[in-house]
Amino acid sequence: MTVRAPLPRWNPARPPAYTEAMLCPRDQTQLLVEFHDGIEVDHCPTCNGRWLDHHEMDELEARVAPDPNYRRGMIEYARRESELNCPVCGKRMLAFNYRANPLELDRCEDEHGWWLDAGEVGRVRDLIEERVRGLHRAASAEESWGQFLKGLGGGVKGRFGRKR
Helix, strand or coil, X not given: CEEEEECCCCCCCCCHHXXXXXXXXXXXXXXXXXXXXXEEEEECCCCCCEEEEHHHHHHHHHHHCCCXXXXXXXXXXXXXEEEEECCCCCCEXXXXXXXXXXXXXXXCCCCCEXXXXXXXXXXXXXXXXXXXXXXXXXXXXXXXXXXXXXXXXCCCECCCCXXX
16 A cells, blocks of 8 residues: 555546545545555545545446446445535535445545545455355356256156146
């Protein structure tokens, strides 16, 4: 993990609001730019939380599950108003349970990004890995069931002894 000097700087992938230093939504400490798992994120040196721009959450999930089919599905469950304000626009963010798990994340309603408290980046990674393993297990079970049915030979008979 490499830590660089704090903002300001210009990055074409970020909206113009990022030309000024951002403050942590938890403790108002100036966020520092770092590379975490090859993704540029803004890090709070005080509370160890991380701000991920909207596309950076997709990148984080894609590092664990490169196949977009494994990342399909609703991300936000049980949405409600957060206690935090977006460090980009200052609006109150939304809190939600990430992929119906007991992991609460915060997101800017205007899609500026996501706030992950200390340790939550790792938990997101773990939940995506668990999701991929579950999908692999389901596909394997379905294939095994198909092989089992094939092994019964000639098909399955209906109530009157005729093949369906």
